[in-house]
Amino acid sequence: MLTHAEENYLKVIYHLSQTEDQGISTNAIAQKIDTKASSVTDMIKKLKEKDLITHEKYQGVFITQLGMYTAKMIIRKHRLWEVFLVDKLHFNWDEVHDVAEELEHIKSEKLINALDAFLGFPKEDPHGDPIPNAKGEIPYREKELLTETEENNNYMCVGVKDTSVAFLQYLDRQKIALGSTFMVLKHENFDHSVTILFQENELTLSKVVAQNLFVKKI
Amino acid sequence: MLTHAEENYLKVIYHLSQTEDQGISTNAIAQKIDTKASSVTDMIKKLKEKDLITHEKYQGVFITQLGMYTAKMIIRKHRLWEVFLVDKLHFNWDEVHDVAEELEHIKSEKLINALDAFLGFPKEDPHGDPIPNAKGEIPYREKELLTETEENNNYMCVGVKDTSVAFLQYLDRQKIALGSTFMVLKHENFDHSVTILFQENELTLSKVVAQNLFVKKI
DNA sequence: AAATATTTTTAGATTTGTCTAAAATTATAA
């Protein structure tokens, strides 16, 4: 049985492992958890002792199969609770993260599987992130960043890479939500902004926005 | 902001204060929390420091107004989550307590008020215990123990005093649930058992059962 | 009223998770 702190560290290590084939550095973990490197070193020893990660001094951390499965179960809980908050309690998609960060630590397999059923076995959370099933399998969904799209094609918004309150509220102001559809008109070479035709208006999205919007060709 | 441990202690002190006008003894708290008296003494210092209780050495603990309000907010969360588990996730009434014991510590006023609305502002939890509202007001409902009833009168089961798994499962086996109605036929003077007419059958309930069933005359 | 028993508190440890400061190691630059 893991503590809240152990679960939070493991989740961060899992996420960092997704885009890193080297070992995960102590500093990278410290930055994500918003703590000191020395605290991370201490926690690394505990997670290693529990066979959730492997680690050799100064060499970075690798997550084990057990660690990956355990992390996916925490992520499953996090994302299911986010769906609950948005679908059932009518939270906005920018209000759910902190509460889900607490709810993800509630320990009851019966609870989470009943919640899954109650929500109708959702495949994605309110930010378009996939929800692992009870076996730890993650549903695949085709998606690409808006920066990678082709002009004069139609796309649907299916997710956000940046889930910060600031970005989500920016999208709200532009009336862009998951499921919104538009045509990509122009990729501006100079500043990498993207102009789209959305709800009969031309809308220019900056590079930083386009880099954080997942879309799917329709 | 309180820790989980502080909240658990405060809740116990609140409940003990309901049936005790003397100060609450260190031992009484220790027994409820299932810990040692020395641990309770340590925690008493922390709760006193936060003005949730008052305490003079060797004199027992008294809960303050702030402590009562704070405790009622925790109890509100505990009972609302129990309603959620039973009404929405189809848990049995004997399966909810341990999970609610964790969920009650989630910190979000928006969450708990949205949950309250989602559940239709329930007045009682699955065991018939009243749910404090957002102001800390506790709805009153007339009820008496089955031991206090009169023969040849009709009653409805409205709550349980003992919320243990063993007692709840006993009631399940007798097909007695909240809302069940019956007529009290006889109070047996010798062993204080109570015989009722329930679903066209005579059923004799022992003293220990009758002492833990809340009913209301209908 | 004194002796005994019970309750409560204190003293000192332990575990978890954090910190700062310093040492050890690895990476980068002159």
Added chain:
DNA sequence: TTATAATTTTAGACAAATCTAAAAATATTT
């Protein structure tokens, strides 16, 4: 390739929550 910089680990401290054992205070019996 040595000097400098950055990263990582260790050492030692602290707060929270718990424990055991012993001391202090209160309650109960002879």
